[in-house]
Amino acid sequence: MSGKRILVVEDGITMRMFYQDVLGRAGFVVEEAANGVEGLEKALLGGFDLMIVDINMPKMDGYELVSRIRREPSLQATPVVTISTEAQDADATRAYEAGANFYIVKPADPVLLVETARLLTGAQA
Amino acid sequence: MPPKPGLEPGNAAVALKKPNHAPKGAEDVPHADLAALTLALASPEAGERRRAARELGAFPEAGPRLCAHLGSEPAASVRAVILTTLIRIKSPAVVEGLLPLLRSEDSALRNAAIEVLQEMPAEVEPHVADLLADPDSDVRILTVNMLSLLPHPKAPDWLAEVVARDPHVNVCAAAVDGLAEIGNESAIAPLQALAARFPEVPFIRFAAAAAIRRIGGS
Amino acid sequence: MQPNHAFAQTAPAIQITEDEYEKFYEYFYRRTGISFSGRKEYFVEKRLLERIAKTGSDSFKAYFTLLRFQPSGEELQHLVNLMTVNETYFFREDYQFDALVRGILPEITRTRRPGGTLRIWSMPCSTGEEPYSIAIQILEYWSRADEFAIEITGSDIDSRVLADARKGIYGNRSLQRLSPELRKKYFRRLGDDQFEIHEELRGSIEFSIANLSDPIHMHRYRAMDVIFCRNLLIYFDDTSRRSAVEALYECLTPGGFICLGHSESMSRMSSMFLPRKFGDTIVYQRPVEQD
Numbered sequence: 281m282s283g284k285r286i287l288v289v290e291d292g293i294t295m296r297m298f299y300q301d302v303l304g305r306a307g308f309v310v311e312e313a314a315n316g317v318e319g320l321e322k323a324l325l326g327g328f329d330l331m332i333v334d335i336n337m338p339k340m341d342g343y344e345l346v347s348r349i350r351r352e353p354s355l356q357a358t359p360v361v362t363i364s365t366e367a368q369d370a371d372a373t374r375a376y377e378a379g380a381n382f383y384i385v386k387p388a389d390p391v392l393l394v395e396t397a398r399l400l401t402g403a404q405a
Numbered sequence: 406m407p408p409k410p411g412l413e414p415g416n417a418a419v420a421l422k423k424p425n426h427a428p429k430g431a432e433d434v435p436h437a438d439l440a441a442l443t444l445a446l447a448s449p450e451a452g453e454r455r456r457a458a459r460e461l462g463a464f465p466e467a468g469p470r471l472c473a474h475l476g477s478e479p480a481a482s483v484r485a486v487i488l489t490t491l492i493r494i495k496s497p498a499v500v501e502g503l504l505p506l507l508r509s510e511d512s513a514l515r516n517a518a519i520e521v522l523q524e525m526p527a528e529v530e531p532h533v534a535d536l537l538a539d540p541d542s543d544v545r546i547l548t549v550n551m552l553s554l555l556p557h558p559k560a561p562d563w564l565a566e567v568v569a570r571d572p573h574v575n576v577c578a579a580a581v582d583g584l585a586e587i588g589n590e591s592a593i594a595p596l597q598a599l600a601a602r603f604p605e606v607p608f609i610r611f612a613a614a615a616a617i618r619r620i621g622g623s
Numbered sequence: 624m625q626p627n628h629a630f631a632q633t634a635p636a637i638q639i640t641e642d643e644y645e646k647f648y649e650y651f652y653r654r655t656g657i658s659f660s661g662r663k664e665y666f667v668e669k670r671l672l673e674r675i676a677k678t679g680s681d682s683f684k685a686y687f688t689l690l691r692f693q694p695s696g697e698e699l700q701h702l703v704n705l706m707t708v709n710e711t712y713f714f715r716e717d718y719q720f721d722a723l724v725r726g727i728l729p730e731i732t733r734t735r736r737p738g739g740t741l742r743i744w745s746m747p748c749s750t751g752e753e754p755y756s757i758a759i760q761i762l763e764y765w766s767r768a769d770e771f772a773i774e775i776t777g778s779d780i781d782s783r784v785l786a787d788a789r790k791g792i793y794g795n796r797s798l799q800r801l802s803p804e805l806r807k808k809y810f811r812r813l814g815d816d817q818f819e820i821h822e823e824l825r826g827s828i829e830f831s832i833a834n835l836s837d838p839i840h841m842h843r844y845r846a847m848d849v850i851f852c853r854n855l856l857i858y859f860d861d862t863s864r865r866s867a868v869e870a871l872y873e874c875l876t877p878g879g880f881i882c883l884g885h886s887e888s889m890s891r892m893s894s895m896f897l898p899r900k901f902g903d904t905i906v907y908q909r910p911v912e913q914d
Contacts, residue, residue, distance in 0.1 A: 293585050293586070295582070298608050301611065316894070318888060320897070339890075386575060387608035390607050390608075414762070420772075420773050421761075421775060423829050426776060459838065481894070
């Protein structure tokens with residue numbers, strides 16, 4: 281297992297622990313950021329194969345974070361999954377328009393999470 | 406880094422120029438006039454609006470007007486200063502002015518309201534029951550997020566109540582997060598019962614167990 | 624009847640569990656950006672126990688409740704003071720001085736006419752090590768230093784440290800990170816542990832009083848291209864910190880940069896600034912667009 285690196289940007293502590301647990305067991309190396317600004321900082325320092333970004337965060341929400349990521353030359357190709365409490369099509373559309381590759385509704389199902397992460401990072405099962 | 410054939414200290418003056426920051430005069434003095442400041446809040450210059458928002462902190466009665474202005478203020482930097490002023494004013498009128506923003510379509514505005522409300526434990530308290538009973542689950546989630554950061558001694562019990570009773574999985578999930586930091590014994594039973602309330606959601610079982618561990622139960 | 628000779632009983636030593644440490648680290652990081660991962664737990668334990676005793680708390684749980692729910696945030700401030708070591712010396716956190724000449728100044732001057740002014744502010748400057756380090760870094764390592772008028776200001780709230788900064792006399796401890804060559808080049812030995820920085824540098828930096836919480840003071844400092852505000856903001860309470868960050872925003876020119884201390888992050892403080900990366904260093908930029 282090559283240990284693909286995932287950055288999780290999520291303000292909820294138990295949700296971060298959950299991602300760490302589910303994705304860690306699947307062989308990924310998971311780093312965390314607790315808000316959008318911190319997420320941007322860590323993304324800039326680089327080396328991630330995938331970013332999982334919560335939409336509903338204070339100070340800088342997921343849409344803005346994804347837009348800023350896409351403006352960074354070094355981050356344009358990094359796959360991004362957005363996670364939101366909203367199940368409406370409009371919200372998914374907005375996420376895709378901001379530059380997300382995929383959109384999952386919270387709380388994320390562990391199997392879907394791992395399969396999505398494998399698909400987007402090219403990691404083997 | 407290799408030193409380049411650079412400037413010798415003796416030639417520092419070639420590059421370094423000593424500045425002068427003596428006090429200037431009239432522009433240092435803040436405006437004292439509520440009417441002038443209210444006008445300045447509508448200036449086309451973001452810097453002027455920031456200055457007005459800052460100086461309005463001297464006028465607690467400006468709270469409601471500042472809350473109302475938030476919704477139409479385009480500049481993030483001005484909104485930030487308005488929030489700081491509202492935190493300083495810290496009055497029941499400010500809370501009343503911010504509550505409607507919890508229903509805004511604009512997530513930045515909703516979170517801006519929370520940023521201020523979470524600093525006002527006493528002023529927020531009378532509204533908590535209504536907010537937690539709001540038919541809109543998004544409003545309840547925001548309220549729970551706010552309660553998770555509010556330095557109010559009742560917050561742990563409010564959150565435990567949410568976990569015990571709220572029908573919406575994401576509202577409960579937000580409350581579990583808050584309890585992971587501030588939960589006490591009153592939360593243990595509701596947390597233990599939570600997985601049974603949402604048996605088809607693996608995250609809930611995980612999160613409840615994590616929160617129980619953090620509270621120091623087992 | 625024998626008096627009851629109880630043996631002198633010390634209260635059982637308070638134990639902090641792993642879960643409690645995790646909860647504390649999480650909370651402290653959220654509030655201050657200071658992370659203890661990898662750091663000796665002993666360091667944290669000693670200080671926590673100290674505060675637990677000082678506050679008369681009978682357990683970590685009781686102490687954490689006090690800490691967490693105190694509206695004034697005073698106990699948190701006590702903890703921050705205890706948990707941070709604030710020593711000043713030349714080229715402290717030198718990667719930021721590297722970022723200055725390799726990344727920040729080149730970007731700023733890409734579109735700036737030669738002969739123009741660049742303004743750099745070290746705030747707080749304490750006894751002067753930081754602004755002098757900036758000056759030395761620029762003179763030594765920035766190839767375009769002679770094309771611009773570089774104004775370096777050092778400010779602090781404490782007039783005594785400013786007086787020391789103007790004198791520019793330092794001991795070995797302060798110079799520990801300087802190579803012998805740079806030491807020889809920029810300092811004159813006055814005694815075993817006394818080195819005076821070159822007169823031209825002393826003369827070319829302005830040292831002035833400034834109080835970040837005083838808006839009238841802050842009016843004087845405008846159009847700064849780069850501000851070094853390292854290891855100061857963590858000591859403010861939340862509301863004062865918001866105002867201080869807003870004051871720094873006003874002092875910066877649009878597109879200007881601010882460097883914080885190594886364990887500080889704007890992510891804990893404000894979203895007015897955008898993170899930028901130079902090398903492996905994160906600095907923050909005031910947006911260029913007029914919002």
